[in-house]
Amino acid sequence: KAGVTQTPRYLIKTRGQQVTLSCSPISGHRSVSWYQQTPGQGLQFLFEYFSETQRNKGNFPGRFSGRQFSNSRSEMNVSTLELGDSALYLCASSPSSREETQYFGPGTRLLVL
Amino acid sequence: AQTVTQSQPEMSVQEAETVTLSCTYDTSESDYYLFWYKQPPSRQMILVIRQEAYKQQNATENRFSVNFQKAAKSFSLKISDSQLGDAAMYFCAYFSGVYSGGGADGLTFGKGTHLIIQP
Numbered sequence: 001k002a003g004v005t006q007t008p009r010y011l012i013k014t015r016g017q018q019v020t021l022s023c024s025p026i027s028g029h030r031s032v033s034w035y036q037q038t039p040g041q042g043l044q045f046l047f048e049y050f051s052e053t054q055r056n057k058g059n060f061p062g063r064f065s066g067r068q069f070s071n072s073r074s075e076m077n078v079s080t081l082e083l084g085d086s087a088l089y090l091c092a093s094s095p096s097s098r099e100e101t102q103y104f105g106p107g108t109r110l111l112v113l
Numbered sequence: 114a115q116t117v118t119q120s121q122p123e124m125s126v127q128e129a130e131t132v133t134l135s136c137t138y139d140t141s142e143s144d145y146y147l148f149w150y151k152q153p154p155s156r157q158m159i160l161v162i163r164q165e166a167y168k169q170q171n172a173t174e175n176r177f178s179v180n181f182q183k184a185a186k187s188f189s190l191k192i193s194d195s196q197l198g199d200a201a202m203y204f205c206a207y208f209s210g211v212y213s214g215g216g217a218d219g220l221t222f223g224k225g226t227h228l229i230i231q232p
Binding site: 033035042043044045046047048056058088090092100101102103104105106107109 | 146148150155156157158159160163204208210218219220221222223224225
């Protein structure tokens with residue numbers, strides 16, 4: 001089976017812009033979770049989507065949003081980018097919402113200038 | 114809220130030797146799962162090993178094994194016969210087994226341990 005894929009792999013944006021990141025889960029996986037990784041805060045949970053519904057959300061401002069499509073692919077959107085949004089954004093998939101083992105994609109590196 | 118602590122920011126080991134990475138966690142739950150993930154320079158997070166809290170037997174995956182001490186809330190990773198390819202950041206992670214009705218709460222990660230393999 002193909003693994004989790006994320007596009008784009010690298011992205012440079014300027015403050016105030018918005019950005020959309022994409023994640024395609026492992027075939028058959030219906031749950032997609034997003035994480036932000038920064039040197040200062042480490043790995044933090046953003047949100048989880050299952051059956052096109054956001055099931056839970058971490059402690060992030062409303063500028064961070066996402067959605068999931070009927071084929072389980074997910075997108076994450078960050079509006080009004082700030083310098084502090086520069087990070088590695090990781091997507092992980094699992095078969096179901098309560099499946100504890102998550103498999104990660106290669107990540108998208110976002111640099112905000 | 115659960116917390117995961119990795120007290121060793123960096124560890125170094127000679128190739129072919131054994132190294133143990135430490136992890137402690139804090140939770141009031143009795144049903145949970147623990148993981149070790151490896152993140153090499155490529156930044157891809159790779160699952161190394163998982164442990165169910167309800168299982169007393171320590172998990173083992175080839176050269177990787179854990180020492181799970183539930184009462185002490187300790188979950189260490191032992192890497193035997195260290196290889197150059199083991200060099201990476203290692204993250205300990207917690208996942209709640211308690212279903213709150215709102216879906217998964219996500220993994221809670223420690224800050225990581227940078228493992229260096231000396232040839």
